[in-house]
Amino acid sequence: MPQLGFGVWQVPDAEATPAVTEALQAGYRSIDTAAAYGNEGGVGAAIAQSDVDRSDVFVTTKLWNADHGHDSALRAFDASQSKLGLDVVDLYLIHWPTPARDLYVDTWKAFVELREEGRVRAIGVSNFQPAHLQRLIDETGVVPAVNQVELHPYLQQAELRAFHEKHGIHTEAWSPLGQGGELLEDPVVTEIAARHDRSAAQVVLRWHLQIGNIVIPKSVTPARIRENIDVFGFELADEEIAALSTLDRGGRIGPNPDEFNGS
Numbered sequence: 363m364p365q366l367g368f369g370v371w372q373v374p375d376a377e378a379t380p381a382v383t384e385a386l387q388a389g390y391r392s393i394d395t396a397a398a399y400g401n402e403g404g405v406g407a408a409i410a411q412s413d414v415d416r417s418d419v420f421v422t423t424k425l426w427n428a429d430h431g432h433d434s435a436l437r438a439f440d441a442s443q444s445k446l447g448l449d450v451v452d453l454y455l456i457h458w459p460t461p462a463r464d465l466y467v468d469t470w471k472a473f474v475e476l477r478e479e480g481r482v483r484a485i486g487v488s489n490f491q492p493a494h495l496q497r498l499i500d501e502t503g504v505v506p507a508v509n510q511v512e513l514h515p516y517l518q519q520a521e522l523r524a525f526h527e528k529h530g531i532h533t534e535a536w537s538p539l540g541q542g543g544e545l546l547e548d549p550v551v552t553e554i555a556a557r558h559d560r561s562a563a564q565v566v567l568r569w570h571l572q573i574g575n576i577v578i579p580k581s582v583t584p585a586r587i588r589e590n591i592d593v594f595g596f597e598l599a600d601e602e603i604a605a606l607s608t609l610d611r612g613g614r615i616g617p618n619p620d621e622f623n624g625s
């Protein structure tokens with residue numbers, strides 16, 4: 363899985379095709395969508411129309427909360443696969459643990475079947491806390507390949523990252539740019555950016571890459587799509603990584619996974 367990919371939350375279906383087309387032209391080879399985003403069709407169309415070989419593109423989609431449970435999960439996968447127009451999905455994630463439903467272990471068993479049948483190459487989760495991960499491992503013996511969670515300099519998830527490291531789970535950061543808000547104006551970020559003659563977004567993405575996170579920045583702006591992948595020609599010094607690592611506030615932009623059960 364490429365360490366840097368392209369996210370499409372809040373991109374309407376019709377706009378997903380030009381956005382993903384632009385991303386593929388800029389060099390992205392990993393796309394992150396979800397059933398809940400309503401744009402799997404637009405993403406699939408861009409991949410089908412592209413000159414880039416399907417085997418060179420890594421596609422992630424996610425099962426939505428209302429589809430938890432063994433049989434529902436298999437039906438939801440059929441729908442996602444059909445909208446994407448793909449024979450095989452590269453990575454399938456449980457979008458949220460949705461603890462009130464208490465079905466994520468059954469859902470995970472269906473995911474294991476999909477992987478055994480070769481319909482997905484890898485299976486993982488999103489927004490899982492350590493206790494949710496531990497329960498999956500204890501009850502099925504199958505460790506998720508990836509946990510995609512909210513992570514940026516203002517929410518660094520140290521405990522979760524340590525759990526991932528211990529169990530060999532890859533950490534994938536959603537909202538890696540803090541949704542383009544205050545973080546990109548933080549003086550610590552902008553000062554480092556000025557020193558490197560780079561943008562604040564590029565510095566934040568470099569921080570993620572250098573501490574080992576997978577990142578999936580989203581943009582519908584062609585110049586930003588290109589800017590966000592142009593991060594392999596410079597490196598942050600250890601003291602710059604350390605300065606960015608002091609910004610942790612433990613504050614979420616998105617919902618708390620222990621409480622979010624939305625459908």
Ligand SMILES: NC(=O)C1=CN([C@@H]2O[C@H](COP(=O)(O)OP(=O)(O)OC[C@H]3O[C@@H](n4cnc5c(N)ncnc54)[C@H](OP(=O)(O)O)[C@@H]3O)[C@@H](O)[C@H]2O)C=CC1
Nearest residue numbers: 369370371536537538539540541542563579580581582583
């Ligand atoms: N598993 C989960 O529960 C979740 C997963 N995700 C995934 O993570 C992806 C990324 O997260 P997302 O919440 O979209 O937020 P990001 O942190 O990627 O920020 C996206 C926002 O930042 C702006 N932006 C992008 N690049 C730049 C730049 N270079 N300079 C300034 N502003 C910029 C975008 O504007 P514009 O588009 O107008 O250019 C957009 O408003 C999602 O698209 C989705 O795939 C996200 C949330 C939850």
Ligand SMILES: O=C(O)C(=O)[C@@H](O)[C@H](O)C(=O)CO
Nearest residue numbers: 371372396398457616617624
């Ligand atoms: O974008 C996603 O992948 C999400 O799950 C979130 O948008 C989530 O649905 C949310 O923020 C609800 O308020």
